[in-house]
Amino acid sequence: MLEGLVSQESLSLNSMDMSVLERLKWVQQQQQQLQQVVSHSSNNSPELLQILQFHGSNNDELLESSFSQFQMLGSGFGPNYNMGFGPPHESISRTSSCHMEPVDTMEVLLKTGEETRAIALKNKRKPEVKTREEQKTEKKIKVEAETESSMKGKSNMGNTEASSDTSKETSKGASENQKLDYIHVRARRGQATDRHSLAERARREKISKKMKYLQDIVPGCNKVTGKAGMLDEIINYVQCLQRQVEFLSMKLAVLNPELELAVEDVSVKQFQAYFTNVVASKQSIMVDVPLFPLDQQGSLDLSAINPNQTTSIEAPSGSWETQSQSLYNTSSLGFHY
Amino acid sequence: MASADKLINTDVPEKDVFAFHFLQSLSNLRKQNPFDTPDQKNYRVRKIKKAAYVSMARAAGGSSRLWSRALLRRADKDDNKIVRFSRRKRKVTWKISSKRRRSNQRAPVVEEAAERLRNLVPGGGGMETSKLMEETAHYIKCLSMQVKVMQCLVDGLSPK
Numbered sequence: 001m002l003e004g005l006v007s008q009e010s011l012s013l014n015s016m017d018m019s020v021l022e023r024l025k026w027v028q029q030q031q032q033q034l035q036q037v038v039s040h041s042s043n044n045s046p047e048l049l050q051i052l053q054f055h056g057s058n059n060d061e062l063l064e065s066s067f068s069q070f071q072m073l074g075s076g077f078g079p080n081y082n083m084g085f086g087p088p089h090e091s092i093s094r095t096s097s098c099h100m101e102p103v104d105t106m107e108v109l110l111k112t113g114e115e116t117r118a119i120a121l122k123n124k125r126k127p128e129v130k131t132r133e134e135q136k137t138e139k140k141i142k143v144e145a146e147t148e149s150s151m152k153g154k155s156n157m158g159n160t161e162a163s164s165d166t167s168k169e170t171s172k173g174a175s176e177n178q179k180l181d182y183i184h185v186r187a188r189r190g191q192a193t194d195r196h197s198l199a200e201r202a203r204r205e206k207i208s209k210k211m212k213y214l215q216d217i218v219p220g221c222n223k224v225t226g227k228a229g230m231l232d233e234i235i236n237y238v239q240c241l242q243r244q245v246e247f248l249s250m251k252l253a254v255l256n257p258e259l260e261l262a263v264e265d266v267s268v269k270q271f272q273a274y275f276t277n278v279v280a281s282k283q284s285i286m287v288d289v290p291l292f293p294l295d296q297q298g299s300l301d302l303s304a305i306n307p308n309q310t311t312s313i314e315a316p317s318g319s320w321e322t323q324s325q326s327l328y329n330t331s332s333l334g335f336h337y
Numbered sequence: 338m339a340s341a342d343k344l345i346n347t348d349v350p351e352k353d354v355f356a357f358h359f360l361q362s363l364s365n366l367r368k369q370n371p372f373d374t375p376d377q378k379n380y381r382v383r384k385i386k387k388a389a390y391v392s393m394a395r396a397a398g399g400s401s402r403l404w405s406r407a408l409l410r411r412a413d414k415d416d417n418k419i420v421r422f423s424r425r426k427r428k429v430t431w432k433i434s435s436k437r438r439r440s441n442q443r444a445p446v447v448e449e450a451a452e453r454l455r456n457l458v459p460g461g462g463g464m465e466t467s468k469l470m471e472e473t474a475h476y477i478k479c480l481s482m483q484v485k486v487m488q489c490l491v492d493g494l495s496p497k
Contacts, residue, residue, distance in 0.1 A: 235450065245483060
């Protein structure tokens with residue numbers, strides 16, 4: 001009788017046409033029916049009554065309690081079965097008959113619980129707010145359903161939904177935890193949620209931030225996209241600058257022996273006049289590839305020098321005019337290797 | 338730009354500081370070695386280049402930056418003091434070996450470029466990649482400042 005009930009209801013559930021409320025109502029009706037049936041059939045099964053009491057309270061706790069009760073039942077009904085051997089036949093028949101029915105009821109209860117869980121999961125996926133308790137119960141249900149071999153089809157569906165939801169929720173939970181500390185990592189859906197990968201992700205975001213900053217400094221980096229190209233550009237730029245330093249030091253090596261640079265006599269103002277690009281230094285510090293505008297400014301600054309102050313600097317310039325030709329000779333010599 | 342970014346502090350002093358340090362180092366060089374012999378041109382060039390780098394490191398804030406510290410240490414090592422500080426391979430391999438168990442191996446594209454950068458930037462061997470980026474940014478700023486100073490000097494001193 002019960003099995004017939006079960007088959008009917010399982011078929012109707014498979015259609016999935018009913019709304020949630022209708023299904024819940026149906027489940028409650030079924031529970032009431034079962035209660036009546038079981039109470040009629042067996043009187044000496046306290047565990048089953050306890051289960052039925054749990055039944056009406058909360059669907060979430062149902063499977064937890066039901067599973068534990070199921071184990072107790074299995075052990076409980078063994079001795080009952082044995083004990084019912086000696087005494088009168090009525091009791092034997094009762095216990096034996098009871099033995100089958102509670103198992104069926106347990107299966108049915110578990111099935112219905114599983115289905116309600118699956119349905120609840122499907123509906124709860126859209127609103128993405130969940131409490132920690134629900135997460136825990138979902139995990140437990142997943143574990144219990146996996147152990148039940150008789151309900152593979154529906155339980156698998158429920159499992160995948162449960163696992164995906166739990167992973168999503170744990171990721172959100174983990175990201176919330178992270179926000180409380182100080183690393184702000186946004187964990188996306190479907191990504192790994194262990195601490196190592198989160199730390200990796202935070203590290204990668206740090207590096208990309210710094211690379212963006214470098215991109216602003218290095219000229220010509222905006223055209224190239226992607227990390228590899230940008231890094232190549234940056235490396236190229238550093239090499240260029242170093243080569244420039246070497247080239248300029250070569251030039252200075254040529255020019256230097258002919259000049260007297262008494263640093264002690266020169267005051268700060270002379271420096272500012274000599275190397276005036278105070279405005280430029282405060283602006284972008286990028287070196288343009290054509291350095292000619294800077295050259296002109298440098299030479300202009302020399303002309304703008306106050307004659308009173310620049311005694312030591314103008315002396316070399318005086319010597320240049322006299323020795324310009326010799327300078328040219330030495331410079332040409334200097335660049336021949 | 339440096340002040341706008343509050344994450345990384347890459348402030349570089351004014352051009353005057355660089356100029357002062359460089360000229361000071363040049364005058365020191367002159368006092369040490371009289372540049373009379375023309376066949377020692379290579380030697381002179383190398384000296385000037387080294388003076389440029391050292392003055393840049395001093396101007397950029399002596400020991401407040403990793404690259405400047407490494408530069409100065411390297412300069413001292415070349416001259417007289419023997420400084421053994423091979424931190425490079427130890428630190429980098431430690432990081433790699435501990436994390437290689439994970440599936441993604443630290444973005445190999447970024448790591449290759451970081452390796453090349455480490456060869457270029459002084460003191461890059463003992464740094465993690467994110468720190469390396471900061472040091473590179475500051476190093477680039479200082480280098481460009483030094484180049485400007487030297488260019489001005491050369492143009493100021495070159496015959497017209």
